[in-house]
Structures are given as C-alpha cells and as structure tokens.
Amino acid sequence: MNASSEDDAVREDAAEGSFQRPLWPSLLLPLLAAACVRIAVAIAFSGTDPAGDERAYLLLGERWRLEGTYEGIWAPGYPALIAVLGGLLGDTSTAALRGLQVALGLWNVAWIAALAAVIGGRRGGACAAWIAALYLPLAGFAGLLYSEPLHLALFTPALALLAAASRRSSAASLRVAAGAGVLLGLAALVRESSLLFVPILGLWLARNGAAGGASRASLALTMVACSLATILPWTLRNAAVHGQLVPIAISTGGSAHVGLNAHDVNYDLAGLGGAPARAPGALRAAIRGPAPEAWSAESQGAPAARARANVTQGLRYAARHPAFFLRSRVVELVDLLSPLSFPVRSLRLASPGPPLGGAGARLAFAACAVLMVPALLLLALRGWWAMEASAAHRGLLLSVSGVVVLSALVNGMSRYRLPALPLLIGFAALALIGTRADDGKTRRRAATVIGAGLLLLWVPSIEGVQQTLSALR
Amino acid sequence: MSPEDDPQGQVAPSEPHGEGPVQWLLALGLGAAAAITITLGLSGAPTTEELLERARTPDDPRTQVQAMHALILRGYWEERPLEELTSHLESSSAEVGDFVTRMHGSLLRPR
Numbered sequence: 001m002n003a004s005s006e007d008d009a010v011r012e013d014a015a016e017g018s019f020q021r022p023l024w025p026s027l028l029l030p031l032l033a034a035a036c037v038r039i040a041v042a043i044a045f046s047g048t049d050p051a052g053d054e055r056a057y058l059l060l061g062e063r064w065r066l067e068g069t070y071e072g073i074w075a076p077g078y079p080a081l082i083a084v085l086g087g088l089l090g091d092t093s094t095a096a097l098r099g100l101q102v103a104l105g106l107w108n109v110a111w112i113a114a115l116a117a118v119i120g121g122r123r124g125g126a127c128a129a130w131i132a133a134l135y136l137p138l139a140g141f142a143g144l145l146y147s148e149p150l151h152l153a154l155f156t157p158a159l160a161l162l163a164a165a166s167r168r169s170s171a172a173s174l175r176v177a178a179g180a181g182v183l184l185g186l187a188a189l190v191r192e193s194s195l196l197f198v199p200i201l202g203l204w205l206a207r208n209g210a211a212g213g214a215s216r217a218s219l220a221l222t223m224v225a226c227s228l229a230t231i232l233p234w235t236l237r238n239a240a241v242h243g244q245l246v247p248i249a250i251s252t253g254g255s256a257h258v259g260l261n262a263h264d265v266n267y268d269l270a271g272l273g274g275a276p277a278r279a280p281g282a283l284r285a286a287i288r289g290p291a292p293e294a295w296s297a298e299s300q301g302a303p304a305a306r307a308r309a310n311v312t313q314g315l316r317y318a319a320r321h322p323a324f325f326l327r328s329r330v331v332e333l334v335d336l337l338s339p340l341s342f343p344v345r346s347l348r349l350a351s352p353g354p355p356l357g358g359a360g361a362r363l364a365f366a367a368c369a370v371l372m373v374p375a376l377l378l379l380a381l382r383g384w385w386a387m388e389a390s391a392a393h394r395g396l397l398l399s400v401s402g403v404v405v406l407s408a409l410v411n412g413m414s415r416y417r418l419p420a421l422p423l424l425i426g427f428a429a430l431a432l433i434g435t436r437a438d439d440g441k442t443r444r445r446a447a448t449v450i451g452a453g454l455l456l457l458w459v460p461s462i463e464g465v466q467q468t469l470s471a472l473r
Numbered sequence: 474m475s476p477e478d479d480p481q482g483q484v485a486p487s488e489p490h491g492e493g494p495v496q497w498l499l500a501l502g503l504g505a506a507a508a509i510t511i512t513l514g515l516s517g518a519p520t521t522e523e524l525l526e527r528a529r530t531p532d533d534p535r536t537q538v539q540a541m542h543a544l545i546l547r548g549y550w551e552e553r554p555l556e557e558l559t560s561h562l563e564s565s566s567a568e569v570g571d572f573v574t575r576m577h578g579s580l581l582r583p584r
Contacts, residue, residue: 063576067568069539071576217496225503232507236514243518243547245511302548
C-alpha cells in the first residue's frame with residue numbers, strides 16, 4: 001500500500017467510524033421541520049381543484065379501480081396507488097392521497113440524508129436532511145398530486161444502495177445490487193423515462209462496485225436483471241392488451257410530438273398568456289428563431305403504433321431541420337434548469353388557502369423557491385468540484401445528471417430534474433460541511449464549464465421568472 | 474477523471490480469474506430468458522377473435538370492458554366501419570357503452 005492509499009484507508013476508517021454512529025438522532029429536527037413545511041403546503045392546497053396531470057392521474061386511478069383496466073399512456077405506478085387507495089378508503093381516498101404525499105416527502109428527506117451520509121459521512125447526512133426539509137421546490141410537491149414524490153421514494157433508496165455498494169470498505173453484496181435493481185424497476189413503473197437509468201447505473205456499478213465478494217460485473221448484471229424482472233410482469237400485461245411489445249408505457253410519442261416539433265411549450269410558464277404552443281419570453285424566442293412548419297401527430301391506428309410513429313416523425317423532423325433542432329434543444333435545457341418549479345406554477349394556477357392564501361405569503365414562498373434552485377445547483381457544483389468525495393460518487397452524480405439532461409432533451413421542464421435532486425443535495429451538503437480537497441485540474445476545468453453553462457442557461461429564464469412573480473402579486 | 478484529480482480515487486481490484494465467461498453466460502442466459510418470456514407473452518396474447526368473444530361475455534361487465542379496451546388499444550375499431558362498433562355496443566352491457574363514450578368518445582364520431 002502506498003502513502004496515498006494509506007491516507008485513503010485512514011480517511012475511510014474515520015468515515016466508517018463516524019458512519020457507524022447512528023444517523024437517525026441527527027434527523028429528528030430536520031424531519032420535524034420537513035413535516036411542518038409539507039403539512040403547511042398540503043393544507044394550503046387541500047381545497048384546490050386538481051388540475052392538468054393531477055386530474056388525469058385521479059381519473060385514471062378511479063377508472064382502474066372501477067373497471068379493472070388501465071387507460072393511461074403513462075407508466076402505471078401512480079394511478080395504481082390511487083386505485084388501491086380508492087379501493088381501501090372510498091370517498092376519502094383523495095384526502096388520504098394528500099396525506100400520503102406528505103409521508104412520502106418525509107421518507108424522501110430521510111433517504112436523501114442516508115444517501116448524503118454515504119457520500120459525506122454523518123454530518124453530511126444531517127446537513128442534507130436540513131436542505132431537503134427546507135428546499136421548497138421539493139417540499140412543495142407535498143401539496144400536489146403528481147407522481148414525483150412516489151418516484152423519488154423508490155429511486156432515492158436505490159441510489160443510496162448503489163452509493164453504498166461503491167464504498168471500498170463495505171462488502172457490496174449481490175443482495176444490495178438486487179435491492180437497488182428492484183427499486184429502479186419499481187421507479188421505472190412510476191415514471192417511464194426512469195428506465196433510462198437502469199443501463200446507465202448498471203454501467204456505473206460495473207465500473208465502481210466494490211469487489212468485496214461478488215465481481216463488479218456480477219453486481220451490475222444482478223442489478224439490471226432485477227430491474228428488468230420487476231418490469232417484466234407489466235410488459236407481459238402490455239403484450240396481452242396492446243398485442244405488441246410495450247415495455248412500460250407509450251408516453252414518449254406524446255412527448256416527441258410536443259418536444260421534437262415546432263411547438264414551444266414550457267409547462268412551468270403555462271397559463272401566463274399567449275398561445276399554448278408558444279411560451280412567453282423574448283430571449284427564448286430569439287434563441288429558437290423561426291420554427292419550420294409543425295408536423296401533425298398520427299391520428300389513426302393502435303395507440304402504441306401511433307406513439308412509435310410520432311417518435312419516428314419527431315426524429316425525422318430533427319434531421320430535416322438540424323439548426324432549429326439544436327437551437328430548440330438549448331431552450332429545452334433552459335426549461336430543465338429554470339429556477340421555476342411546479343410548486344411555484346401551482347401557486348399561480350391554483351388558488352391555495354391559508355397559510356399560502358395571501359399574496360405576500362405566496363410571493364415569499366415563490367421568491368424563496370426561485371432563489372433556492374440556483375443556490376442548490378451552484379453549491380452542488382462546488383461540492384462535486386472542490387470537496388473530498390470518492391470518484392465513484394462523483395461519477396454517480398454525473399451519470400444521473402447525464403440521464404436527466406438526456407431525457408429532457410426531448411421536452412424539458414423543471415419537473416424532470418427531480419431524479420438528480422437527491423445527489424445534488426448530497427453534494428451541496430458536502431460543500432457546506434465537507435473537507436476541501438485538492439482541486440483536480442480536470443475537475444476544476446469541468447466545473448468552470450458547467451458553472452458558466454448554468455449561468456448562461458439561466459439568463460433566458462429571467463423573463464419567465466419575472467412574469468411568474470408578477471402574476472403572484 | 475485521473476487519479477491525480479481525486480485523492481480518494483479507487484483503484485479497481487482485479488476480477489477473480491475464471492469469472493468472465495461465467496458472467497457472460499449468465500448475462501446471455503438471463504437475456505435469453507427475458508426474450509423467451511416476452512415472446513411467449515406476445516404469442517400467448519389473446520387474439521382479436523378471443524377479445525371480441527370476451528367483449529360479449531354475459532354477466533361480466535368488467536371482462537367486457539377490459540376486452541373492449543384491448544380491442545381499442547390494438548386499433549381494431551378504427552379499421553372497422555362505425556356501424557359495426559355501434560351494433561357491437563348495442564349488444565354489450567351498459568358499462569361497455571359508458572366506457573367507450575367516456576374514455577374513447579372520438580371513436581363514435583362519424584368518419
């Protein structure tokens with residue numbers, strides 16, 4: 001063992017020692033704070049009418065319960081939960097669902113802390129718990145009936161298991177990889193785009209899994225196999241119903257029609273006036289430039305075949321208009337990284353009651369939520385670049401962020417960045433409490449590029465943020 | 474990222490000898506098992522005729538709705554004249570008519 005690896009071992013032992021002290025006593029206060037924030041938000045939104053996707057989720061769950069068949073184009077996980085709640089509780093199921101969103105929010109805070117503790121020790125876990133508790137763009141989902149909290153409730157434990165599997169001092173077992181695989185499979189059954197994480201995280205595990213018994217390739221193989229085995233029953237159901245291969249759902253066709261087209265839809269700015277297919281914002285319009293003629297979605301044939309045809313049409317459209325495609329992808333990235341968020345959007349579109357009933361309270365919530373987005377991203381970048389963390393955990397953040405960016409290139413919006421949030425919070429916590437590392441040249445250069453890119457990509461969002469905050473007055 | 478960039482960079486321990494072929498065989502076996510399962514699932518899927526039969530199952534509205542849903546997802550009714558669909562609905566339960574009207578009303582428009 002050379003000097004450097006001895007230092008590593010000492011650090012790992014120290015980290016191990018601190019990790020063995022239980023994390024949970026440090027979580028009590030942040031969990032209490034998380035509960036207060038989430039309950040307050042849930043109370044504020046409890047009297048509002050579900051809108052958009054919320055209404056669609058409730059309808060799909062209700063019809064599934066009554067008719068025994070799932071009608072949606074989306075992944076079935078969240079409507080299945082609504083159907084089960086409806087079967088158990090009847091008329092009170094929507095209220096129970098709102099309570100469950102709060103409980104899922106607390107579960108997610110605890111698992112984000114566990115993930116951060118693996119990356120940066122017990123103090124990192126406690127700090128991450130506080131960030132997750134108070135980060136309004138995440139906490140605000142407790143008041144909305146979206147699938148994101150359920151997705152994170154499955155995805156974050158999978159990330160924590162994988163992060164633990166890469167620690168050299170832990171004998172990563174096949175069981176850990178299998179558990180992560182099952183959780184990733186279940187997460188993909190809640191959000192279809194999450195399926196992209198399975199191969200990417202499999203590759204990450206094949207490169208970074210600790211070889212404490214099973215080989216890395218076995219760990220990766222076990223993880224991927226367990227993910228696919230979890231999804232397989234639903235794929236077989238789809239084969240019986242659609243009569244063709246549909247791994248999870250057919251929502252990509254709709255996304256392609258909106259995203260790989262002339263439409264400029266920004267769901268975070270929905271309802272701010274103007275044509276629905278043209279989001280407000282002079283700079284974003286300038287970046288996109290004139291759009292070629294739009295293509296129409298397939299209207300004939302089986303829905304699964306139509307979805308595939310829409311994806312093909314969207315890709316052809318991109319190939320025919322490469323300059324517009326590249327310009328419009330910049331705008332999708334702008335939308336993905338926008339300081340706005342769906343809780344802020346819902347403050348504007350719904351009419352929440354107390355404690356968010358007054359214009360002042362709504363504006364304060366929205367302003368804090370808007371400021372928290374760049375603050376977290378820049379802190380996480382600093383944690384990734386300048387603080388001590390294993391290469392494996394840095395690679396995990398890059399892998400997850402890469403998949404998020406890739407999936408949002410079809411159609412970007414702030415909701416889609418949530419899968420990266422647990423790791424971003426973990427690295428932000430590292431920046432606040434961690435030990436500063438020697439700056440690696442490659443990492444510093446990468447951080448400079450990423451930081452500059454973030455700053456540039458936020459500029460076109462400023463107008464949308466201004467319009468949103470003005471509408472809340 | 475190079476090891477100099479990362480003071481805690483991990484050096485990959487070498488894989489145990491002889492595990493490589495086993496892993497490839499395992500991967501191939503699992504892939505083949507998944508492909509066979511999906512193929513069996515596709516080949517065992519109910520045919521259109523079976524679904525039409527189920528869609529008329531007396532005294533079982535849920536089975537009727539599920540079969541009708543599968544027919545719609547397969548694009549069956551879009552390839553048939555509207556009259557065939559309306560006559561099928563007339564011979565089905567009220568639940569099936571309600572289901573089609575509510576969730577797939579566009580099928581009932583003249584085309």
